[in-house]
Amino acid sequence: MKTETSRRLVLFDIDGTLLDTQGAGRRGFHAALLDIFRTTGPIDSYRFCGRTDPEIARYLLTAAGVSEDQLAADLPRLWELYLGNLEEEVRDRPPRICPGVIELLDRIERDGDRLVLGLLTGNIERGARLKIESAGIDYSRFRLGAFGSDHEIRDQLPAVAVARAEAKTSHHFKEKSVVIVGDTPADIACGAPLGARSIAVATGLFTEEQLAACAPDFLFGTLEDTESVMQAIGEELGD
Numbered sequence: 001m002k003t004e005t006s007r008r009l010v011l012f013d014i015d016g017t018l019l020d021t022q023g024a025g026r027r028g029f030h031a032a033l034l035d036i037f038r039t040t041g042p043i044d045s046y047r048f049c050g051r052t053d054p055e056i057a058r059y060l061l062t063a064a065g066v067s068e069d070q071l072a073a074d075l076p077r078l079w080e081l082y083l084g085n086l087e088e089e090v091r092d093r094p095p096r097i098c099p100g101v102i103e104l105l106d107r108i109e110r111d112g113d114r115l116v117l118g119l120l121t122g123n124i125e126r127g128a129r130l131k132i133e134s135a136g137i138d139y140s141r142f143r144l145g146a147f148g149s150d151h152e153i154r155d156q157l158p159a160v161a162v163a164r165a166e167a168k169t170s171h172h173f174k175e176k177s178v179v180i181v182g183d184t185p186a187d188i189a190c191g192a193p194l195g196a197r198s199i200a201v202a203t204g205l206f207t208e209e210q211l212a213a214c215a216p217d218f219l220f221g222t223l224e225d226t227e228s229v230m231q232a233i234g235e236e237l238g239d
């Protein structure tokens with residue numbers, strides 16, 4: 001497998017980074033929990049952002065006293081119902097694309113020999129696809145992804161994405177050649193075990209000050225300054 005220092009695997013989070021579903025995901029999840037488990041657990045005091053879908057479900061339902069066995073038995077039905085709810089929600093009100101996203105994706109794709117575009121998200125894969133497509137973004141632009149349906153723990157997802165990228169491209173992506181773009185402290189932290197590069201953007205629920213406290217490699221208010229973000233992605237590896 002080859003290693004070229006100019007190549008990058010660029011992985012985008014979805015909610016708060018690429019788009020804003022304006023609460024559609026949360027509403028769809030809330031209704032599905034009630035339908036199947038007759039409880040939402042402590043949902044009103046729980047922040048979804050940065051967490052994987054299975055992590056959210058497990059936390060809320062365990063807190064509500066749902067047993068491990070019941071969880072395992074009923075989670076597949078929860079996902080089906082959630083996806084149906086989400087589809088209705090986004091049909092009525094499509095997600096808003098965050099500022100600068102389309103221009104940045106276009107720019108990354110123009111450099112497709114060097115840059116591999118992918119997703120790294122806590123969404124289950126079908127939810128990720130639904131959100132992206134309903135926002136009017138072609139899902140096939142992302143050459144690979146790592147999803148909440150791959151692993152409940154977000155910190156495990158970068159390795160999944162890297163393995164898929166390497167299988168697809170026969171190139172070795174390591175340390176700062178893996179670039180994770182996201183809007184939460186969890187996005188910044190999840191790449192640490194791999195030594196990945198983090199680019200934080202304050203278009204979600206966290207402010208620039210809150211994200212700065214997590215010491216990302218780069219921090220932007222929005223992704224609108226395409227050239228500066230491209231520089232952050234492409235900055236030399238220093239090795």
Ligand SMILES: [Mg+2]
Nearest residue numbers: 013015016183
């Ligand atoms: Mg996010």
